[in-house]
Amino acid sequence: MKKILLLISSVFVLSFASNAETLRILAEAGDEATITEAAAQFEAANPGVTIEANFLGWDDFMATIKLKMADNNPPDLAHGNQGFTVDGTLIQSGLVISLEKYADQYGWKKSFANGALSEFMWSDDGSTWGSGSLYGISPVAEDVIVYYNKDKLKSLGLSIPTSFSEFENALKVSKDAGELPIVLGGADGWPIIHVWGLVEGAFVSPKQTRSWIFDAKNVQFDTQNRIKAAGKLADMASAGYFGSDSLGIGYDDANAMFINGEGVFNLTGTWMTADFNSGMGDNVGAFAMPTWNSGVAGGGSFALPWHISSKSSNPDLAAKFLNHLMSIEFVDDLMGVGRVPAQAPTIDPTSNLQAEVIAASNSLVGANAKTFYTDWATPGMYDTVTQELQKVIGGVASAEEFIDAMAAESIN
Amino acid sequence: MSTNNIYRPLKKIDFSSYLYILPAFIFYILFVLFPLGDTLITSFTEWNGISEKKWVGLENYSNNLSNKKIISSIKHSFILIIFYSFLPIIIGLLIAGIMIRVKIQGMATYRAILFLPQILSMIVVGISWRWIYAPKGPLNSGLDFIGLENVSRAWLGSFDFALPFVGLIGTWVMFGFTMILFIAGVQKIPSELYDAAKVDGAGAIAEFFNVTLPNLRGEIIVALIFTVTLALRNFDLIYITTGGGPGTSTMIPSMFIYKKAFQMNQVGSASSLGIMLTLLIFTLVSMILILLREKE
Numbered sequence: 001m002k003k004i005l006l007l008i009s010s011v012f013v014l015s016f017a018s019n020a021e022t023l024r025i026l027a028e029a030g031d032e033a034t035i036t037e038a039a040a041q042f043e044a045a046n047p048g049v050t051i052e053a054n055f056l057g058w059d060d061f062m063a064t065i066k067l068k069m070a071d072n073n074p075p076d077l078a079h080g081n082q083g084f085t086v087d088g089t090l091i092q093s094g095l096v097i098s099l100e101k102y103a104d105q106y107g108w109k110k111s112f113a114n115g116a117l118s119e120f121m122w123s124d125d126g127s128t129w130g131s132g133s134l135y136g137i138s139p140v141a142e143d144v145i146v147y148y149n150k151d152k153l154k155s156l157g158l159s160i161p162t163s164f165s166e167f168e169n170a171l172k173v174s175k176d177a178g179e180l181p182i183v184l185g186g187a188d189g190w191p192i193i194h195v196w197g198l199v200e201g202a203f204v205s206p207k208q209t210r211s212w213i214f215d216a217k218n219v220q221f222d223t224q225n226r227i228k229a230a231g232k233l234a235d236m237a238s239a240g241y242f243g244s245d246s247l248g249i250g251y252d253d254a255n256a257m258f259i260n261g262e263g264v265f266n267l268t269g270t271w272m273t274a275d276f277n278s279g280m281g282d283n284v285g286a287f288a289m290p291t292w293n294s295g296v297a298g299g300g301s302f303a304l305p306w307h308i309s310s311k312s313s314n315p316d317l318a319a320k321f322l323n324h325l326m327s328i329e330f331v332d333d334l335m336g337v338g339r340v341p342a343q344a345p346t347i348d349p350t351s352n353l354q355a356e357v358i359a360a361s362n363s364l365v366g367a368n369a370k371t372f373y374t375d376w377a378t379p380g381m382y383d384t385v386t387q388e389l390q391k392v393i394g395g396v397a398s399a400e401e402f403i404d405a406m407a408a409e410s411i412n
Numbered sequence: 413m414s415t416n417n418i419y420r421p422l423k424k425i426d427f428s429s430y431l432y433i434l435p436a437f438i439f440y441i442l443f444v445l446f447p448l449g450d451t452l453i454t455s456f457t458e459w460n461g462i463s464e465k466k467w468v469g470l471e472n473y474s475n476n477l478s479n480k481k482i483i484s485s486i487k488h489s490f491i492l493i494i495f496y497s498f499l500p501i502i503i504g505l506l507i508a509g510i511m512i513r514v515k516i517q518g519m520a521t522y523r524a525i526l527f528l529p530q531i532l533s534m535i536v537v538g539i540s541w542r543w544i545y546a547p548k549g550p551l552n553s554g555l556d557f558i559g560l561e562n563v564s565r566a567w568l569g570s571f572d573f574a575l576p577f578v579g580l581i582g583t584w585v586m587f588g589f590t591m592i593l594f595i596a597g598v599q600k601i602p603s604e605l606y607d608a609a610k611v612d613g614a615g616a617i618a619e620f621f622n623v624t625l626p627n628l629r630g631e632i633i634v635a636l637i638f639t640v641t642l643a644l645r646n647f648d649l650i651y652i653t654t655g656g657g658p659g660t661s662t663m664i665p666s667m668f669i670y671k672k673a674f675q676m677n678q679v680g681s682a683s684s685l686g687i688m689l690t691l692l693i694f695t696l697v698s699m700i701l702i703l704l705r706e707k708e
Contacts, residue, residue, distance in 0.1 A: 063674040070462040089677055093462050187569055189657055245547035247658045248566020253546075379676040390658040396571050397659070 023317050025053040026068060026075035028061045028304055030271060033337040034140070034325075041333075042324050049317065062086065069095040069309060076312040077321065079304040080136055082119050083213075083376035084129065087305065091126030091135055096307035098124065098133040102319035108137055108326055111343050113365070118214075119372060120305050130214030136305025139325045139334060141342040143300030143370065144194040145360045147258070147266040147276060147286045152179060156264070160287050163294045164202040168232075171241045174264045182236075183263030185254030186246040186393050189386030193374050195267045196233060196389055197299025198289040201371050203229040206297050209371040216377040216410040222403045230392070230399035237393045247394050269300075270357050274338030277353045284353055288360040288369075296363050300370040302342055377410065384409040448690075455684035460677040472684035482685065485663040486692070488575060489644050492664070495579025496586055496643035501635050503583070504590030505628070508598050509620045512606070523595070527588035534585075538652030541581045542568065545653075568654050571661045578653050578662055582643065590635045597631035598624060629704065636700050644693050665689045 027035050032055045039051040054075070056064070062081060066089055068074060080087045080096070090096045099120075103109050109117065120136040122129055146167075153159070153170075156177055161167040174181040185191045200209060203225045212219040236242065249257070258266045259279035266272075267289070276284045288296035306325070308318045324330060334341040335350060340361050349355035364370050375382035388405045391397030397405075455472055457465035476482050507526075516522065529537065544551050545567040552564035567577045601623065609619045647666040650656060656663040656671075665685060672682035 066460075066462055066677075085675070085677055089460055089462065093460075095462070187566075187654070187657065189655065245566035245569060248545070248547045248569030379678070382675060383671055387657065387659045391571075394569070394571050394658050 020048050020050070021314060021317055022050045022052055023077065023314070023321055024075040025051060025321075026061075026065070026078040027053060027055050028079045029055045029057045031055070031079070031140075031303070034334065034339060037333055037337055038321070038325055038330065041330075042321055045324075046320075051321070066090065066093075066095075069307075072311070074309045074311055076309055076314065076318040078307055078309065080307045081304055082136075082301060082372070083379075085379045085382075087122065087136065087307075088126050088129060090307060091122050091124075093126075095310055096135060097310050097312075097315060098135055099137060099308065099319070099322075100133050102308075102322070103134050103137070106319070106323040106326065108323075109134070111326070111328075113368070115368075116365075117302075118210075119301055128215070130211070136307050137322060137326060138302040138305050139330065139342055140303035140339045141270070141300070141361050141365075142303045142340065143270050143288075143361045143364055144197055144268060144298045145270060145286050145288050145300075145357065145364075146198070147268065147272070147284055149258070149261065149264055149280075150283050150285050152261075152264045153285075160285075161290055163290050164232075164292045167202075167290060168236075170264070171236065172239070175239065175241060180243045180263045181241040182243075182265045182267060183254050183258045184242045184246040184267070184393070185249050185251035186242065186390060187249055188251045189390060190375070190382070191251045191254065191268065192389040192393060193385055194269060194299055196374060196385070197371055198267050198297070199233045199236070200226060200229045200374075201297030201299065201369065202289060202291045203232070204371075206367075206369045206371045212410070213372050213374070213377045216381070221407045221410045227399065227403055230402050233389075234392050234399040234402075238395060242393060247390055270340045270361060273340065273353060273357050277338075277351050282352055286353060286356045286360050288363045291369075295369065296360075296367050297369040297371060298364055299373050300361075300364055301372045303339075378412060380412055381409055451683045451686055454680055455687045457680045458678075459680040461673070461679045465680070468680065472681045473688065475681065476685055476688060481660055481663065482665065482668055484660065485665050485668055488662060489664050491575060492579050492582060492646065493640055493643040495576065496582040496646070497636060497639035499583045500586035500590045500639060501632065503587040504594045504635065505625070505632075507587075507591045508594035508628070509616075509624055511595060512598060512619075512624065513616050523592070527592055529585045530588040530592075532585075534648040535652060537581060537585055538649050541584075542653050545577060569658055571658055574654055574658060574662050578650060581649060581653065582646070585649075586639050586642070590639070593631045593635055594628055597628045601627045629706065633700060633704050636704070637697050640696055640700065641693055644689065644696070 025035060025039075035053050035055075039053055043049055043051055061079070065078065065080065065086060069078060069090055070093065074095070080090055099108075117134060117137070118130050120134050120138075121132045122135050123132040148160075152174075156170075156173050156179070158170045158173060161170050171181040182195070184195060204223065205225075208219075208223065208225075212221055246254075254263075255266070255268070255272060255275065257263060259276065266276075273286075289298050291297050306322055308315050308322070312318055328343060328346075331341040331343050331345045332347045335345050335347065335354070340357060344362075345358075349358055374385045384405060388397060388402045392399065392402050454465065456467060456469060458468045458472075459465045511519070543549050546552070547566045547569075551567065555561070555564040565573070568574050570577075605623045605627070606619065609623050614622060645666055646664065647670065650662055650664055650667055651670070654662040656667045666689065669682045669685050669689070672678040672685065
């Protein structure tokens with residue numbers, strides 16, 4: 001009996017001495033490669049720490065994350081999603097903690113331009129967004145840019161457009177030559193948000209769009225420039241620049257079409273870079289969408305924010321891991337797993353496409369021209385904007401009807 | 413022994429018989445009655461799923477009734493009843509009617525094949541049909557092949573055709589069920605009735621309307637209740653094929669319930685719509701039972 005007690009107590013002592021700690025992470029599946037890589041590095045650098053990471057696909061993740069964080073035994077570290085629907089609700093319910101303390105401790109804010117982290121800033125009661133305390137952070141940038149088929153652009157005698165009217169001209173030349181100008185998976189709805197973000201960005205100042213997204217109730221949506229942008233989108237649709245079948249094609253199928261050589265342009269996010277690279281090699285390039293006055297603009301933001309649970313027994317460890325993700329040493333690893341780091345990498349891009357994507361992303365950062373995503377604005381906005389954009393693309397609603405429906409949802 | 417049984421106190425017999433249904437009843441309370449009651453209570457509140465519930469009375473209900481998109485989604489459900497219910501019943505009756513007159517070799521095999529859609533998962537059905545209806549899918553390839561290039565289009569991406577074409581998937585799924593139901597029903601109709609009809613000189617059509625149809629009343633009621641309920645509460649098929657789009661052209665109430673509860677943080681409002689949908693289904697089923705009941 002004595003021996004057994006001795007054994008048990010020594011196991012206890014040993015386990016405390018070795019500082020055994022477990023960090024539980026719940027992430028959206030897009031970050032699986034990133035987290036797997038980071039977890040291995042972190043465990044090696046911190047003996048005794050075990051990382052338990054779980055991943056869920058987008059729909060499942062978004063449908064369950066709030067309930068999982070409200071659970072009595074939530075993950076220590078988890079993704080949220082920008083906007084009132086997820087992040088706002090988590091903060092309002094006190095389920096995640098402010099990261100201000102850790103941001104100061106690790107110097108996260110110094111890595112970014114002033115105001116660049118505003119999409120993670122909230123008032124402490126979660127009622128206002130865009131300023132206040134830092135509640136989330138991400139090391140990854142995700143931007144909506146223009147991918148193009150290099151062979152096609154060349155054989156059409158076109159070069160990379162430097163203004164939106166040049167882009168429009170390229171669409172016309174493509175269409176006249178019998179090519180599909182823009183490949184679009186409109187059946188899924190949300191890919192059209194990305195197209196709209198680029199057309200909107202070409203005419204509306206990014207600052208105006210961002211302030212509308214942060215405070216849709218009080219910032220005017222139906223401005224002159226935005227009405228003009230909506231008119232452009234409707235014109236592009238009626239000119240057949242998206243083809244006649246885009247509402248019957250899903251996002252994955254549209255990208256597969258693009259990889260197989262259909263379509264001159266593909267207006268989508270930098271998360272597709274690795275797939276396009278492996279599918280098209282040197283035949284694919286990328287640029288940031290030019291605006292009417294030859295600037296750049298586009299939908300884009302950080303990737304999903306990381307939050308630390310207010311019920312976490314070891315928030316310091318969670319922050320330490322978060323800092324590993326945010327560290328300058330990890331930037332190159334992010335490139336290795338095909339992500340676009342939000343901070344400048346120290347190694348060369350691994351492909352031509354990655355170089356062009358990073359240049360496009362940097363130009364958006366430099367111009368302070370990221371416009372986030374329209375659907376962040378209100379909890380009902382995702383539905384409204386996808387439905388109304390499908391109507392515009394399908395030609396059953398006019399630009400004015402689109403603007404009216406969006407303005408109504410803004411104040412809803 | 414038997415005398416012993418007779419004099420056993422009544423109370424004890426009651427208790428033991430209730431004991432038999434107790435396990436099922438516990439499950440029923442736990443998984444049907446309790447969630448239903450909870451949904452009903454939630455429907456009078458404003459609740460984002462994790463906050464405190466805030467009592468708002470009938471506000472969710474009045475908001476639903478004044479929401480044009482919800483009203484139009486209910487209209488879509490009624491259109492789907494034609495495809496999920498009426499068409500399968502007509503097709504099922506037709507097949508049953510033909511089977512009485514014509515004896516086909518290997519009928520069991522045909523029946524099994526026709527019934528197959530009924531046992532497939534809706535996910536499989538939805539993905540398969542999305543492929544069939546795709547811009548470059550088999551349907552359009554076939555139309556192109558026979559020279560109907562003008563007709564071919566992205567069926568599920570069309571504002572005019574998406575709803576009826578999703579409906580036709582429902583027809584394809586449901587007619588196997590109605591067919592089996594009616595074939596079984598026909599087999600219990602006494603053959604004397606058919607002999608009598610023949611003696612009276614009834615043709616195939618007269619025989620169908622005078623003998624087959626009246627004798628299938630019970631089966632038709634069952635088929636109606638089952639298929640109408642499915643048409644109104646259907647979710648998976650729409651979710652997989654169109655997600656309610658394009659625009660709101662295939663939006664149905666159950667999609668709204670899902671979107672409100674899981675996308676918009678409006679669990680109270682979603683619950684009220686769920687209760688309204690339950691009441692609607694209950695009313696329609698009652699009407700079917702009352703209108704088609706046997707007159708004595």
